[in-house]
Amino acid sequence: MKKRIGAVVAVIVVVGLGFAGWLVLGRDPMSFAGNATVALEDYRDATVTGAPAQLAGAELVKRGEYLTHAADCQACHTVPGGTPFAGGFAINMPFGTLYSTNITPDKETGIGTYTDAQFLAAVHQGIRADGDYLYPAMPYTSYTYMTDADALAIKAYLFTLAPVHAPAKPNQLSWPFSQRRLLAAWTAMFNPDERFRPNIGQSPQWNRGAYLAEAMGHCGECHTPRNLAYALDNRSKFAGALTAGWRAYNITGDKESGIGDWNDEDIYLYLSTGHASGHGGAAGPMGEATDDSLSYLVPDDVHALVSYLRSIPAHASDLPRTVTTPAPPSHKEGMPVADADARGEKIFAGACASCHDWTGVSPVTGFATLTGVRAVNDPSAANVAQTVVHGVNRTTAGGRIFMPAFGAGYSDDDIAAVANYVTARFGAKGAHLTAKDVADLRAQAAQPHKEAPDG
8 A cells, every 4th residue: 555655655756746847848938949058158259248339438338228228117117108117007817916117216205225136136036125036027037147237237227216205006926826935946946047148159149139139028928828837838939829918919920810921121110110011000019029129129139139049940720811902992891791890890880991991901091901910810800909998099100000999988898899990801811709718808907008098
């Protein structure tokens, strides 16, 4: 009997260790490129970390400002319409809501008393000044690859900001996720706590792009699926995921569901401006990433990101191939009303057609064209519904992009109907959203993303 019990325990241990090992295997975001890496100090080809060459001679704070944009710190640490970096932004997770913290140099409620060592521990290890662990909504498993010099340049810039007294909001997490001490085990499994190592089998441009995408921009935090432990599963790297109610799309080289049929200029323009003709524009979190981060990068750095993205192995997802052909010029042609959602058609006629046109090719601006847009070709219609709810209010180098938010004036039934209509008329496959689906999407994105005012 004891032998049987011992055998069962041994099997459970082996299975548990095997499962843990399987989870951990997916944590290295750059393993797909091979392991021909060297320590940064041994890499001689080029300078691939730090600020770009144009700022190499700039003072520390100026370099830190650039790197703060590259790391996209503002997006999560700023409430829309609030003081930048003062925290309080709601981050909705499957197990509750986290609120970002104040990272202005206020000594009582911010990071004003952080030493260099404490700041590095927070960025690289997810450990606060008081010794408690940060939740991984702070992407320290990505920032861990950031060099000490770059992290401290960011600190130098943050310490030049005006201090803001903004006490942290209490998180609203279910048990056991409310127990911070459990994060020690999670971090041990999923945070390698190591700095970026250039790959000598790749070009300097690729390595610069890898550093910007992984150590700074943490693209995988939205675009990479997560495993059962809610850590990034890089075996499906950049294959797309649903994050806070918004679809972060497949950005691998898959031609059907990824960006394999985009040319380099398309990708460059989308990253630097948030729009590429024939592919649509960014909204929600991706719009913020463009406006607060990517649009600040010098052209060479954006081209480096393109080089890196081009190397990611293709992963297929379930999106149909994008439709780019304009719809018939009249809503009465080409599509039976029953298939297109009659209620949605009426809403589109009253609220949308003047800007988006019945063909889906906007007479007002290319940013409002619907044909060829990934979100419109997504049968889940998640981003279409979220855009209708929250609107778009972005300021780009080309001017302001504005679409009113209809979330307050339209019911969940209305929003589901118009999303279903838009995907059926202008996309590859019509969605079948219900009012409950829209309510769930609203709840997941309870924190508005630069929500446009109604009217």
